[in-house]
Amino acid sequence: MSWARSSDMLGERLGFIAGETTLDQNLSTCLPESPLRSEGCKQVRIILTPLSATGGEGHYRHLTQKCLLEEFSSCEESSGEEPKAKKACTRLSDRQTRAVTCSTESRRPASVAATASNDLEEEGDSESETPTLDNYSTQLSAYERKRLKNITENAKFFASLKLFESAERLRKITTKGQPHGIRTKPTKTETKPICRRSMRLQRVDPLGAPLPELRPQPEPSMEEHPRLPPGPLQMIPADRDQETELTEGFLNLWARISQETLNKAEKPVACNLESYKASLRRMVLREDAVAKVVKNRIHSVAIHPSESRTLVAAGDKWGQMGLWNLDCKLEDGVHVFELHSQAVSCMHFSPFNPAHLLSLSHDGTLRCGDVTRAVFDEVYRNEEYNLSSFDFLASDASTLIVGMWDGEVAVVDRRTPGTSAELSADLNSKTRTVHVHPVSRHHFLAAGAGNVNIYDVRHLKQHGSSPAVSLVGHTKSVASAYFSPVTGNRVVTTCADDKLRIFGTNCLSSLAPILTTIRHNNNTGRWLTRFRAIWDAKREDCFVVGSMSRPRQIEVFHASGELVHSFLSEDYLGSVCSINAWHPTRYIVVGGNSSGRLHVFRE
Known part of the structure; x- marks a missing residue:
């Protein structure tokens, strides 16, 4: 594996550990010209210790990076001198680890970020300076710096609105005077249906002119119909x-x-x-068999x-x-x-x-x-x-x-x-x-x-x-x-x-x-x-009764409950015949309604 490929894998691994994908992963651009490229080294293996998935403040304190170089060329191993590439890799690994840790701590609570900073100071290289947030933020991408700035501004804006304080005041107002644990059902506002009235009920003629008011006619009373004298x-x-x-x-x-x-x-x-x-089906109601016989209800x-x-x-x-x-x-x-x-x-x-x-x-x-x-x-x-x-x-x-x-x-x-x-x-x-x-x-x-x-x-x-x-x-x-x-x-x-x-x-x-x-x-x-x-006087098991059904009719039932026949007439029967009577020997039925009218069904 080449040195450039190892650098790319290191950047990808560090970005995955820090939870970011916007870091500059082309680490080969920041490295000096390495003598290993010209001398044809065999292989570079980088072993990284990942962060725990469970997360916690203690896990951030043990952030360590180790860069081990193995299987160098035989000439370097025999000389017994530490290769310059190994020193450069170690310093780069420490610096990159601190930068990623700082970028991650910018989104953690203050206590966790401070702890991680202290750990970095203790574990840092004695030859490098103590890292700060400003120093490491310069190593972030432009998108990440803009994102951090937006988060800070949004936090200040929402803090200025004081939403939590307002919600708490409203909660105290609504719950004041009500016993705890009792929920009141809100009252529903009833909407009255719109009642449409015909022109006749509105007392308006078809041309729109108002009709004259009708005087209510009181129902006849017992005083208006005195008792007739006794006798024939x-x-x-x-x-x-x-x-x-x-x-x-x-x-x-x-x-x-x-x-x-x-x-x-x-x-x-x-x-x-x-x-x-x-025989009942042959009984019909004709026009000359309907007449108003009395003035009032029968x-x-x-x-x-x-x-x-x-x-x-x-x-x-x-x-x-x-x-x-x-x-x-x-x-x-x-x-x-x-x-x-x-x-x-x-x-x-x-x-x-x-x-x-x-x-x-x-x-x-x-x-x-x-x-x-x-x-x-x-x-x-x-x-x-x-x-x-x-x-x-x-x-x-x-x-x-x-x-x-x-x-x-x-x-x-x-x-x-x-x-x-x-x-x-x-x-x-x-x-x-x-x-x-x-x-x-x-x-x-x-x-x-x-x-x-x-x-x-x-x-x-x-x-x-x-x-x-x-x-x-x-x-x-x-x-x-x-x-x-x-x-x-x-x-x-x-x-x-x-x-x-x-x-x-x-x-x-x-x-x-x-x-x-x-x-x-x-x-x-x-x-x-x-x-x-x-x-019906002609039979032992059939009777007649009025009906409220539409179309208006007079019904005949059998003693078993069967509807035997219904007397109907679309042209001449349009009201309820409450009182009915049979002819004792002929097929004739008479029905009387509430306007004094008789309807005679016959063969």
């Missing part, structure tokens, strides 16, 4: 301008079709489920059992009763009577004599419209304004069971003179609907605030009547409960917990099990009448 009322239409001949012709038609129905008295023929579905609907004519009745929120004959023109077919002052919550044509239409209102009166005498008789009167529903106890409709909001029921006999009850009993629960068993007619259902019970009218007491069977499982108030029309072996309930339940009532002396539970949206809100699931 004549069948006089509410619209006094209506022709008397039309009213008389309608009443004659009602009496005639009632007599025809009594003479026939045919029972519906049962069919299988597939034939029943096909609370009850009834259908005359005639086979030849279609006559429907509806009762609204403020006591009006509307009767509509669908077999004539609309302007001549609707007749409205005012016979109550509050909501007509229950209405039935008498199954024994369809010429009688009985209606019950929240105003505390139960009336019977007798078309043969053109009068509305007062059957029962309660001064406390708390009647809710009624049903026929006897098959000849001579006795009635009347439910009240405060949990009482009354047995009324129409054959007894006067408007008082024959029997009153307390059921200890709010009663919305009552319904009599179709076979065992001394049993009746009472549904109300979360309780559905079956009572025996023979065991009623004035205080503390006990039910024969309780239908448990409801979590909120129950709007209705009805026996199946043929055998009474099932009961369907409509509950505010958005469920329709089917109970088995084969045995009326034990607990009735739940057969089916159907998820159904019953949240009608304030402005809609609550749903009531009603059995």
Whole structure:
């Protein structure tokens, strides 16, 4: 190996030990012309002691460099004199080691640099002077000197900013007054969503001009609808301008079709489920089968059992009763009577004599419209304004069971003179609907605030009547409960917990099990009448109920929970029909909405 190559390796090794790569590695340029080059020496071996990788202050104190020359030429070994090249190499090695050590210590802490400087003074050559930082910095490259200068200036700049002192003051301010170890969650600023309003709500016409302010119309109150006087009322239409001949012709038609129905008295023929579905699919809603019958929200609907004519009745929120004959023109077919002052919550044509239409209102009166005498008789009167529903106890409709909001029921006999009850009993629960068993007619259902019970009218007491069977499982108030029309072996309930339940009532002396539970949206809100699931009188296992789904529809379910059919009409049905009723023998369904309008689906 040549002397120039050995010098290059020495510079590279020293630069690696000091952690720098910018030292001048061409050490051959700083050496004098060596006699070894001309005399053809064999080999120069340089052994360096590396720094420890673990690092520490003690390791820098033992920085030593040794330059050993071996295997010189035989002429130099025999003369016994120390070669001049060996002396030059030793002095160069010591000087270069001190320079690299000084360059490395410029980036160490002051204590470490001072220790290394002391070691260099002790171990240095006696013939050389004591090295200083300025002396050795001159041996660095221009890039290294510039780098050291930048580091010094940056350190002075950051020291002048006093960042650590400012951070400490802020930390003391934020933590002042707060207990240690407790972190408070920052409050989020809520951004209010931008609500867009239509021009109609902004009271602006399409051209941008403001519309005149509308005066709010208050809802009618009980003072505006006083209670009607007791006693019978004549069948006089509410619209006094209506022709008397039309009213008389309608009443004659009602009496005639009632007599025809009594003479026939045919029972519906049962069919299988597939034939029943096909019949429901043939039922449609036409334009002439939609009409506004009463002014306000409909609370009850009834259908005359005639086979030849279609006559429907509806009762609204403020006591009006509307009767509509669908077999004539609309302007001549609707007749409205005012016979109550509050909501007509229950209405039935008498199954024994369809010429009688009985209606019950929240105003505390139960009336019977007798078309043969053109009068509305007062059957029962309660001064406390708390009647809710009624049903026929006897098959000849001579006795009635009347439910009240405060949990009482009354047995009324129409054959007894006067408007008082024959029997009153307390059921200890709010009663919305009552319904009599179709076979065992001394049993009746009472549904109300979360309780559905079956009572025996023979065991009623004035205080503390006990039910024969309780239908448990409801979590909120129950709007209705009805026996199946043929055998009474099932009961369907409509509950505010958005469920329709089917109970088995084969045995009326034990607990009735739940057969089916159907998820159904019953949240009608304030402005809609609550749903009531009603059995189809032609079948034992199907019932109809209103729906909140879109498009608007009326739904028919099977007792197993299957949705049998949905009555739809994109053109003529655009509202929720809360109250619905079946024709007892024909395929006719009537739905009433909250604007007083009836929708009649038929074949």
